[in-house]
Amino acid sequence: MRTARILALAAVGTLTGALAACSGDKTDDAAAAGGPISVKATDTACEVGRTTLGAGTTHFKITNSGAKVTEFYVYAAGDRVMGEVENITPGLSRELRVELPAGTYEAACKPGMVGQGVRTALTVSGSASPLTEDAALAAASADYSRYVQSQATTLVDKTTEFAAAVKASDVAKAKALYPVARTYYERIEPVAETFGDLDPKVDGREDGATKELPFTGFHKLEKDLWITGDVSKDGAIADQLDADIRAVAAKAQTEKLSPLQLANGAKELLDEVANGKITGEEDRYSHTDLWDFAANVEGSKAAVAALRPALEKRDPQLVKSIDGGFAKVDAELAKHRAGDGWKLHNQLSEAELKGLSDAINALAEPISKIAGVISAK
Incomplete structure (x- = not known):
């Protein structure tokens, strides 16, 4: 889940969806020269260097000049996520490449990583050849879609089992099923996050709840299972x-x-690990974060595997670097196996958590280059 995931974030404010003060014809010198479109994010504004765009791949560079950790999103109608960058800490910059056909969109900065964010309208016109005109990239999209579909099918089955155990007040069974069901969700979370409010309803945290999106879903049931041990009134939430x-x-x-x-999804999944699972924030009541950790890594692997033929043709050295990074993550994670599952987060030492963090951060660096490689003409 994308809200409240960094331990150093002590207090965050909720922003309304007010539009940033950007004129529709604003230009950006870097973008005009062929560089990325600059986005200056503060705690109250989201200044996008260019808001009238040509169809095709758009490259943004987001700099956080505020005091709060922020996120950047590009939304289509209905808040469908076209691309996102999370956990941009104060003083740092992150980049995002997103493929946009002609239409109207919104860019949003979310100081504190909560709320609707400060939004700026974007207009995309013209036409461009889609990246899927490349046969290898078209095959990658098709292959990964099949992976998502298979994971989603099993996700439904496991969630139904979990919900039934909750409704039967079978606490022991529900606790055993909780991390298993979440595994299938965590593998495809970047896809689920594109579907408007479904992700916060399924995976929202208590400190990110709003009147419009109250605390429900997996983590509400997690809290009741592990903290109170009473789910007798949770039938409606399970349903x-x-x-x-x-x-x-x-x-x-x-x-x-x-x-x-x-x-982008392959990188987002590693960001999920670095900013939610390593810290123990994600499954703070059950401490089953390593199940989510492993699932995020598996989901990232699946996306990279689908893109592998195109990457091997364009940058074989990058593929070797990514393979080496995954191998190191797998080796580090394997140290914490416990039967068919994983050790609890609160059973790991600071040194063990640092080992996991270092391996993920090292892998994230080559993974972050994939978008630039496949979008290059």
Whole structure:
């Protein structure tokens, strides 16, 4: 989940969806010269260097000049996520490449990583050859879509089992099923996050809840299972989680993902690990974070595997670097196996957590280059 995931973030404010003060014809010197479009994010504004764009791949460079950790999103109608960058800490810059056909969109900066964010309208016109005109990239999108569909199907089955155990007040069984069901969600979370409010309903945290999106889903049930041990009143929440997961799965069956969404998703999953699982924030009540950690890594691997033929043709050295990074992550993670699952987060020492963190950060560096490689003409 993308809200409140960094331990150093002590207090965050909620922003309304007010539009940033950017004129529609604003230009950006770097973008005009062929560089990325600059985005200056502060705690109150989201200044996008250019808001009238040509169809095709758009490259943004987001600099956080505020005091709060922020995120940057590009939304289509209905808040469908076309691309995102999370956990941009104060003083740092991150980049995002996103493929946009002609239409109207919104860019959003989210100081504190909560709320609707400060939004700026974007207009995209003209036409451009899609990246999927490359046969290898078209095959990558098709292959990964099949992976998402298979994971979504099993996600429905496991979530239904979990919800049934909750409704039966079988606490022991529900606890055993909780991390297993989440595994299938965590593998495809970047896809689920594109579907508007479904992700916060399924995976939202208590400190990110709003009047419009109250605390429900997996983590509400997690809290009741591990903290109070009483789920006798959670039948409606279990039913809603089951329904929301079925909605995610239904959308996943028809979702057409662009090659850049695969590339960005592979990186987002590693960001999930670095900023939620390593810290123990994600599953703070059950401490089953390593199940999510492993699932995020597996999902990233699947996206890279789909893109492999195109990457091997364009940058074989990058592929070797990525393979080496995954091998090191797998070796570090394997140290914490416990039967068919994993050790609890609170059973790991600071040194062990640092080993996992170092391996993920090292892998994230070559993974971050994939989008630039596949979008290059």
